[in-house]
Amino acid sequence: MVVGSDVQEAADSEWRLGTLRVSRMGFGAMRLASAAAFGQGPSRDRAESIAVLRRARELGVTHFDTAAFYFSALRSANELINAAFPDHDDDLVVATKVGPSRNASGEWADPARPDQLRGQVEENLRQLGRDRLDLVYLRVFGSGSVGEHVGALAELQAEGLIGNVGLSNVSTAQLTEASDIAEVVSVQNRFGLDQRTPEALAVLEETTRRQIAFVPYFAMAGTGGERGRPDETNPVVTDIANRHGASPSQIRLAWTLHQGPNVLAIPGTGDIAHLEQNVAAARIHLSREELDSL
Numbered sequence: 001m002v003v004g005s006d007v008q009e010a011a012d013s014e015w016r017l018g019t020l021r022v023s024r025m026g027f028g029a030m031r032l033a034s035a036a037a038f039g040q041g042p043s044r045d046r047a048e049s050i051a052v053l054r055r056a057r058e059l060g061v062t063h064f065d066t067a068a069f070y071f072s073a074l075r076s077a078n079e080l081i082n083a084a085f086p087d088h089d090d091d092l093v094v095a096t097k098v099g100p101s102r103n104a105s106g107e108w109a110d111p112a113r114p115d116q117l118r119g120q121v122e123e124n125l126r127q128l129g130r131d132r133l134d135l136v137y138l139r140v141f142g143s144g145s146v147g148e149h150v151g152a153l154a155e156l157q158a159e160g161l162i163g164n165v166g167l168s169n170v171s172t173a174q175l176t177e178a179s180d181i182a183e184v185v186s187v188q189n190r191f192g193l194d195q196r197t198p199e200a201l202a203v204l205e206e207t208t209r210r211q212i213a214f215v216p217y218f219a220m221a222g223t224g225g226e227r228g229r230p231d232e233t234n235p236v237v238t239d240i241a242n243r244h245g246a247s248p249s250q251i252r253l254a255w256t257l258h259q260g261p262n263v264l265a266i267p268g269t270g271d272i273a274h275l276e277q278n279v280a281a282a283r284i285h286l287s288r289e290e291l292d293s294l
């Protein structure tokens with residue numbers, strides 16, 4: 001694992017995403033519509049969710065991760081982002097995803113075919129109030145070829161509807177295949193302190209070799225996934241947290257950013273106090289000994 005003093009100094013710094021620069025501590029908008037993703041549980045208060053987004057921006061967060069399929073009965077993550085940042089200044093980077101489909105009632109449908117990706121890109125443009133999407137991830141299901149889907153995104157990029165292309169939930173083989181078709185600037189896969197599978201580590205290593213971003217999801221929620229809350233009982237994490245006067249969640253985020261300068265964090269929260277803790281976690285420097293024990 002790459003960890004040196006340069007990495008630690010970079011923990012609260014920026015990374016380039018293709019044509020863009022982002023704060024390494026970003027924000028994941030999946031939980032803004034409802035605390036348990038995909039509308040499981042009540043919708044959040046709209047004004048509070050918008051206040052969380054604006055506070056993140058005030059604190060220097062420039063990277064916001066979203067998707068058209070992040071919605072509950074009353075709220076849409078894309079609509080909240082559009083309302084929070086109507087002017088979309090040049091420093092703001094909104095990354096969205098295509099592939100998964102939910103109907104208006106929130107039921108999951110088959111993932112999009114390549115010819116359906118244009119409609120999904122246009123749906124994101126309408127919801128976000130943009131003429132061009134900064135970064136679009138193809139969210140992949142299964143281990144098959146991604147070539148036709150990535151080819152469709154490359155066409156939309158050539159038309160100017162997409163600035164940059166990313167991949168989510170992919171293997172190293174899929175990353176290699178896609179990179180022959182389009183410039184892939186980022187990979188968003190499941191990874192965290194409790195979820196260091198050999199597959200995830202192999203993809204992290206490959207993104208580092210290619211000098212592109214690796215953006216783990218569920219870095220705090222861990223094995224609990226989309227309904228999960230951070231595990232605050234791990235004694236090693238708790239001990240290090242106590243030494244830093246930090247929370248276990250903050251240590252999980254700090255650990256994430258220490259995995260390499262190309263590793264970004266996109267913690268999800270609808271709570272301003274949690275947001276402020278998450279942003280502060282980018283300034284926690286873990287020692288070599290602490291990283292080894294984690």
Ligand SMILES: NC(=O)c1ccc[n+]([C@@H]2O[C@H](COP(=O)([O-])OP(=O)(O)OC[C@H]3O[C@@H](n4cnc5c(N)ncnc54)[C@H](OP(=O)(O)O)[C@@H]3O)[C@@H](O)[C@H]2O)c1
Pocket residue numbers: 027028029030031035037065066139168169188189216217218219220221222225226227228229230247249250266267268269270271273274275277278
């Ligand atoms: N590409 C994909 O397939 C994929 C899949 C899932 C997620 N994602 C992206 O990844 C982002 C992160 O995923 P996620 O939001 O599900 O998981 P997460 O960021 O790992 O954890 C979110 C959970 O942690 C809690 N939390 C946040 N900050 C906290 C703090 N400082 N102290 C204690 N608890 C805290 C949140 O509750 P509170 O709201 O109460 O703070 C929520 O329950 C999503 O928003 C989404 O953008 C991508």
